[in-house]
Amino acid sequence: MTPATSLPYAYLDEFMKACVRKAVLKAVCIPGYQVPYVSEEVPIARGFGSGGLQITLSLIGADDVVKVFDEGDDQTVNAVNLRRFIVDVTSNATTNDPAEATLIQSRHRIPEEGLRLGQILVLQSAFPDALRFFETNEAVARRMHAEADYSKLWLRLYESIVDNHEIMIGGRYPVLINGRYVLDPTHVPRWDLPKLHDCSGIVLFGAGREKRIYAIPPHSRVEPLGFTDHPFRVERFEGAACHLCGSSHSFLTQFWRDDGSPAWVCSDSNWCEKQRAALVQEANA
Amino acid sequence: MGYSVVRGGERAMREAEGLIDAFRKGLVHPERDDLSAPQPEAIEGGLRFAVYKVMSEAGIYAPRLAAIAIQQAEGDLMEAAFLLRAFRACLPRWGTTLPADTAEMRAIRRISAAFKEVPGGQFLGPTRDYTVRLLKEALQSGSNQQAGGVELAADPDLQQLPAAMPKVADVLRRCGLVAPLPDSSENAPIHDITMRPMRFPRPARSARLQALARGETGALTALAYSSLRGYGHVHPTIAELRVGFVPVRVIHPELGEEVSIGEILLTECESIATGVGMISSHNTKCGPQFELGYGASFGQNETKAIAMSVLDANLSQPQAKGPADDQEFVLYHIDGVESSGFVDHLKLPHYMLFTSILDRVNAAAEAQAAAESGNLPASGADTVTSAKVRLMGSVVSKEVGS
Numbered sequence: 057m058t059p060a061t062s063l064p065y066a067y068l069d070e071f072m073k074a075c076v077r078k079a080v081l082k083a084v085c086i087p088g089y090q091v092p093y094v095s096e097e098v099p100i101a102r103g104f105g106s107g108g109l110q111i112t113l114s115l116i117g118a119d120d121v122v123k124v125f126d127e128g129d130d131q132t133v134n135a136v137n138l139r140r141f142i143v144d145v146t147s148n149a150t151t152n153d154p155a156e157a158t159l160i161q162s163r164h165r166i167p168e169e170g171l172r173l174g175q176i177l178v179l180q181s182a183f184p185d186a187l188r189f190f191e192t193n194e195a196v197a198r199r200m201h202a203e204a205d206y207s208k209l210w211l212r213l214y215e216s217i218v219d220n221h222e223i224m225i226g227g228r229y230p231v232l233i234n235g236r237y238v239l240d241p242t243h244v245p246r247w248d249l250p251k252l253h254d255c256s257g258i259v260l261f262g263a264g265r266e267k268r269i270y271a272i273p274p275h276s277r278v279e280p281l282g283f284t285d286h287p288f289r290v291e292r293f294e295g296a297a298c299h300l301c302g303s304s305h306s307f308l309t310q311f312w313r314d315d316g317s318p319a320w321v322c323s324d325s326n327w328c329e330k331q332r333a334a335l336v337q338e339a340n341a
Numbered sequence: 342m343g344y345s346v347v348r349g350g351e352r353a354m355r356e357a358e359g360l361i362d363a364f365r366k367g368l369v370h371p372e373r374d375d376l377s378a379p380q381p382e383a384i385e386g387g388l389r390f391a392v393y394k395v396m397s398e399a400g401i402y403a404p405r406l407a408a409i410a411i412q413q414a415e416g417d418l419m420e421a422a423f424l425l426r427a428f429r430a431c432l433p434r435w436g437t438t439l440p441a442d443t444a445e446m447r448a449i450r451r452i453s454a455a456f457k458e459v460p461g462g463q464f465l466g467p468t469r470d471y472t473v474r475l476l477k478e479a480l481q482s483g484s485n486q487q488a489g490g491v492e493l494a495a496d497p498d499l500q501q502l503p504a505a506m507p508k509v510a511d512v513l514r515r516c517g518l519v520a521p522l523p524d525s526s527e528n529a530p531i532h533d534i535t536m537r538p539m540r541f542p543r544p545a546r547s548a549r550l551q552a553l554a555r556g557e558t559g560a561l562t563a564l565a566y567s568s569l570r571g572y573g574h575v576h577p578t579i580a581e582l583r584v585g586f587v588p589v590r591v592i593h594p595e596l597g598e599e600v601s602i603g604e605i606l607l608t609e610c611e612s613i614a615t616g617v618g619m620i621s622s623h624n625t626k627c628g629p630q631f632e633l634g635y636g637a638s639f640g641q642n643e644t645k646a647i648a649m650s651v652l653d654a655n656l657s658q659p660q661a662k663g664p665a666d667d668q669e670f671v672l673y674h675i676d677g678v679e680s681s682g683f684v685d686h687l688k689l690p691h692y693m694l695f696t697s698i699l700d701r702v703n704a705a706a707e708a709q710a711a712a713e714s715g716n717l718p719a720s721g722a723d724t725v726t727s728a729k730v731r732l733m734g735s736v737v738s739k740e741v742g743s
Contacts, residue, residue: 069433194541245696291700
């Protein structure tokens with residue numbers, strides 16, 4: 057028996073696709089609400105983007121151009137692996153350029169250039185519930201969401217300031233959507249959260265292991281939590297610039313050269329390439 | 342531009358896959374020509390407990406496919422269960438079998454730890470429970486490995502187990518010590534967790550049993566063990582443990598009649614939740630009664646079936662407060678595919694997450710230093726206490742424009 061030879065288009069059988077699509081529709085209708093759904097195994101391990109992959113495979117159509125990137129990079133092994141699988145089971149066109157893509161699957165990043173109308177961004181989510189670490193009991197957390205009772209969350213932000221003078225949340229920074237649900241935007245950097253506000257594209261979050269789908273529909277109001285005197289802050293890169301394209305206005309990650317000296321590089325590899333191409337063009341002009 | 346950050350890519354991944362193939366074929370010890378990879382037949386025939394474990398955790402009864410998965414995973418049984426699960430997820434759902442009546446199990450083993458004599462008798466069957474665990478070098482020489490080398494007892498009476506044996510639990514029910522089973526005609530439809538998500542606080546018992554039955558053996562064992570040691574309210578007495586072949590019946594889609602489509606090897610355990618320290622019985626309108634925990638597993642998987650029966654009893658008491666009594670804690674953490682996947686995902690890059698964290702730690706250190714040198718107007722606490730809490734607009738505070 058060789059399972060690989062008889063795979064249907066986009067791998068999932070129609071029952072599963074229907075389950076996922078129904079959950080996506082509900083999620084878009086109730087922005088920020090975590091819709092439970094059946095999340096059966098896909099050939100990608102849990103924690104590596106199984107939920108995002110289920111959404112991508114359920115939504116993909118023959119005309120879709122797919123971009124898969126991971127931590128901003130199209131060439132990291134997990135992105136390559138997911139893209140290769142999606143192409144194997146769909147033969148759809150792929151791209152590294154977010155401007156060309158209709159369906160973008162990502163882990164930990166929103167394209168630096170943002171989303172345009174008609175695009176769907178599928179974010180792989182590890183923990184769908186922003187309350188997970190404030191209230192471990194799911195049934196209780198669900199009631200808190202239903203009652204918009206986020207006092208525990210506010211209290212923790214406050215305590216964090218008391219202890220550290222800063223809100224000590226790196227990624228997974230909680231955002232309030234349309235004034236109603238607090239949502240976990242996944243480990244995208246805080247840098248990316250302003251891009252979610254009034255965004256033209258659809259942002260879908262797939263948490264396969266936790267069996268939840270949630271969404272930010274286009275042009276939603278997305279507000280990272282903060283206080284008047286201790287506002288939400290994005291990451292600071294004072295004085296840093298990408299060592300490849302020279303950019304000082306993109307999200308940078310630090311690395312260490314072989315000689316031990318630190319350097320920075322754009323986390324969005326395609327954006328960085330575009331910057332470099334623009335520099336070359338400028339030089340040639 | 343000189344230095345470029347190491348990136349993965351298609352070629353590296355192809356090479357990695359090639360390497361794992363080569364290692365499977367014995368590259369790990371190239372100097373040893375006596376090593377060889379087992380074929381699925383050898384796995385199915387000689388590593389039956391591995392096959393049982395993989396089938397049970399994958400939630401599909403397919404010994405041959407389990408053996409192939411074990412071969413492909415080089416004996417990594419969690420990985421093999423994952424391979425088989427991903428395969429299972431692609432299969433169409435034709436329908437549901439009729440409930441199996443395990444009283445008509447063709448048992449190869451049947452014991453009770455509660456009663457010395459049980460109707461139908463006790464049969465030790467194939468078990469290692471009472472063997473001395475000495476590593477036998479003799480097994481390594483070829484002749485002993487053959488099934489033909491095994492001599493079953495010549496006395497036919499010793500080979501023949503009764504075709505059907507009444508359940509010990511039913512005896513307890515007749516005595517009123519355990520609540521009667523609900524009328525089978527009133528059974529709620531099965532909640533299949535592969536068709537509908539499990540919901541808390543009170544998932545259907547069928548969902549709970551399915552989650553437990555697909556759980557990773559080691560995880561179930563650890564959590565059940567924690568209950569025995571007091572981190573849960575159940576320390577059971579095994580009413581009955583039986584292993585044997587059970588017919589699988591379906592309603593024929595065209596004839597509308599009940600037909601048998603084969604049989605599966607099954608381990609079943611029913612435990613009386615006799616309590617940890619104190620005897621645990623609850624008062625019902627029929628007087629004090631014991632809870633009964635149920636465990637079942639594909640293949641001969643006794644530790645798992647017992648652990649499952651313990652945890653089933655744990656989870657049937659919502660007011661119990663031990664970790665092993667907590668539905669979410671137990672049911673969300675026993676799945677091997679999910680737990681191993683998520684633990685393994687830690688190997689993925691988390692560069693940006695770490696950048697974000699470093700930024701916060703640095704910011705806190707700067708704020709700390711500023712506070713100590715008196716540059717901060719007041720401690721953060723005082724400021725916030727007096728501040729009117731409100732949400733910030735999302736864009737206003739972005740310090741570095743994009």
